[in-house]
Amino acid sequence: MLTTVLIFLPIAAALAIWILPLSRYAAGSFALLVSLVEVGLWIDALLRFDFGSPKLQFAQQTDWISSLGVSYSVGLYAFSLWLAGLSVVVMAAAVAYAFWAGRERARAYFGLMLFLTGAVIGVFSSQDLLLFYAFFEMMLIPLYVLVGVWGGPGRRAATIKLVIYTMVGSLLMLAALVVYGLDEGTFDLNRMQPSNNTWIFLGFAVAFAIKAPLFPLHGWLPDAYRKAPPEVAAVLSGVVSKTAVYGFLRIAIAKFPEPVHDFRVPILVLATIGLLYGSLLAFRSPDVRGVIAYSSLAQMGLITLGLFAANDLGFDGAILQSVNHGLVSAALFLLAAMVERRTSTGEFDRLGGMARGRPLLATLLITAGVLTLAVPFSANFAGEFLVLAGVFQQGWAYGALGALAMVLAAMYALRLISAVLHREPGVAVSDAALDLRPAELGVVVPLVGCLIALSFWPAAISGHAFGGNKATGAVTSQFAAASLASQPYPSSLPMNCVITKTGSRCQQVFPARKAASK
């Protein structure tokens, strides 16, 4: 039940905001309240979560299209709990910032943000392939409108690229999931057997690779991250990209062991290239958001390295790094927004010297920047170290090149810090530009605070992401498929039963192809 509430509370609130004639202030504060309630619900789930068990928790299953074996089936594994936590925290920060910044057409805006929250949590908790797809697509609608209506100049091209790229990927996934689901006779992820069909695997993998994005499918990224409203960019890079991590882990890797094995080397190579290429572009980028955008590309490459390292270290590191990157990139995008608000530009040529007289901004930006470059003892360092240690077992070159990328990360993060805070004051920086206001601190400090807390105890996530810290076991057993088998379920094959006078008569309306061929 809790999972369902987490998904549908924000969606219901979105409908309420759209329908009720609320004022701008009321709409914003209601949206903020709901996103904080979401955080509270998630903390409740965290406290009640049994991290020792690899089973699906807070699970709920209801028939949806029973004749095709599709059900509304949701629940949380430990790693999806962490990803959901990342989402509610970042969404709350984004909503709070938007409320403070006073977005135009507040009712439409906040409704869309809440709708997006629900869809993202839905993706992270779906245990049915069609449901997963539905939530995955549902994310795109609010994103499209949020970027298209509230984005900066040039948003039209950005939205078209974003939509075309992601939809091509998702539609390939739709074709793949139709074939896969009909072959299995069910769309329930906990009942579907692994497949070794390369084409189906590629349908899923390409969709997730575009969403993440991975090199060379990142064409939509620079425009979307630059033209979107900053808090939406924070959500895009912090949260939405992590749905690809969930998809890779829950579907592509768990269900397609053979194709994953066959494609491991090309994927690892592409991820390494993306990591290095993204870092270099971030270093060369002329504006604040460009640095964050390309560093996201690099970080997603790193997370993919962890996922496809196929060992405990890699999986744990990938989840930890997903949360770290989500928090830090959201914090950086919001800080970029605050800088842009004061100077109305994000270009390094016109910025500089903002540290003087603005200690809070300087402290927070330096903290976030230092976390990005994965300074030792930070959570990001722990995540990157785990990933690199994991991928080292696949080949020392991946580890070595990944370590090189950490050096590049230091270069672009320090460049960002110095270009904004140090040097001579830029032309766009007026002396009257204020330091961070209390409301702005209230938005960014919790994000950075979470990261600092994780720096003290990264094992909170890396040691508690896969029930009992057995990541490979969880993945190879496809997340303990047995966990649901104990639940009563009418039949593995969909049946259409009619109650007649003499009892019930059942006919198999839609025989699974596998069963039929036996």
Next chain:
Amino acid sequence: MIHGPHVDWFALSPELALLAAAAVALLGAVLVPRSWRTPFGAGVAAAGFVAAFAFGAVLFARSPHGEAIVAGAMARDRFGALAGLIVAAAGLLAVGLSYGERIREHSGEYYALLAAAGGGMIFLGFADNLMTLFLGLEWFSIALYILCAIDGDRERSLEAGLKYLVVGSFGSAILLFGSALVYGATGKIGFEQIAAATAAQHLKGDALLVGGLAMLLVGFGFKTSAAPFHMWTPDVYEGAPTPVTGFMSAATKTAALAVMLRVLVTAFPAEKQLWTITVAVLVCASLAVGNFAALAQANIKRLLAYSSVSQAGFMLIGVAAANRLGAEAVLYYLIPYGAMSLGAFAVVAARERELDAAVTLDNLAGFGWERPLLGASMATFMLGFAGFPLTGGFMGKFLVFSAADERGWWWLTVVGVLATALSLYYYLGVVRAMYMRPSEELQLAAVGGSPPRELMLQTVATACLVITVASFVFVQPLLDLCQKAAAALPY
């Protein structure tokens, strides 16, 4: 003394209700005072559609086993009943949509024709031999020819009526010729009898029979507006009064697809290999032509016309699949499709009445913010056409793709997926026009206070919105109906 066959009057009750409504509405055009004519006609037609829906529902419940009635001329089964239900619902919504339309002279005749057309479409859904097939087709087509041209003051409307008449008659003539060839080959006109004769006389591959089948397919292609027989669609959709266009796009497609399924599956099982391939070619052509042509449209009605060509392509995937799931998918798809196209044309009608001009992408600018309910509905319909989740359009596409895959034609799924990707550009283009145009581009509505509230039109749009979303959520109950209906076809 000629002894007529036994007539199952109850099975004909939906059509009879609509014919009665048409007759009363027509009398009203003469007897009722001028100022009361529109409400009277609309009320009678609405009552007719409600009665037809109610009779259709009872008929659905009471016809679990299909049977031939009226000497084998018609079938009484759930398949025809479900198609009739969809047509009746579309007709009711179309009446609501027509209510605010300024039909200057002929409102009594207008509603009479609307009810008559609905009756013809429901009749067609039950047709069980080539004679009733042609009769039903002409019955509703003639009513629609006049409806398209009813706004005699507008040249466009007359042009649409004439074009539809010429091209539609051509299509009907080909269909009739095809029927004659099939009769010539088999000596039968009943659908089951044609199949039986084909099997008994080993007529598989017979030139006359194949030629007749091909011509029947051409005729169906015209009525479902599948490419390459779609040429009339954009002009007629653009020129006809918007409520008529809405009714045509929703109801005609339902009736034509239903009868097409019934004829192909019942009468030509022997030639299955042939017609599935042909329909698959129609699918590819419709998806290509509809989507590419829609990309270039600025006029919303023309855009929706090409979109209906492409949607016909998607639905024909279910026909081409030639399995029970395919028939279920087509019937299922028709429910959200009908709601989405009627709803979309309702929104177009609202804007048209506001501006008193043809609606284009340019003058939709800002519409979403000015009229939140209609704007959000239109956005939902466009996303639904594009197959986004939260709308029944997604379920329709999912089901037809599943049907194609079930037949083993996964390539047809890939074609559909590519077409969907292409269609996004123009469907989202409408959303962009409504919400994302910069304010300097806004062409604000003519001054004169806020636009008319038009309660009826908003009700129709809301009802369509509810159906569109509900067909995403409550899939299984609706699919059960479609399964029961499709069970009547001899797959």
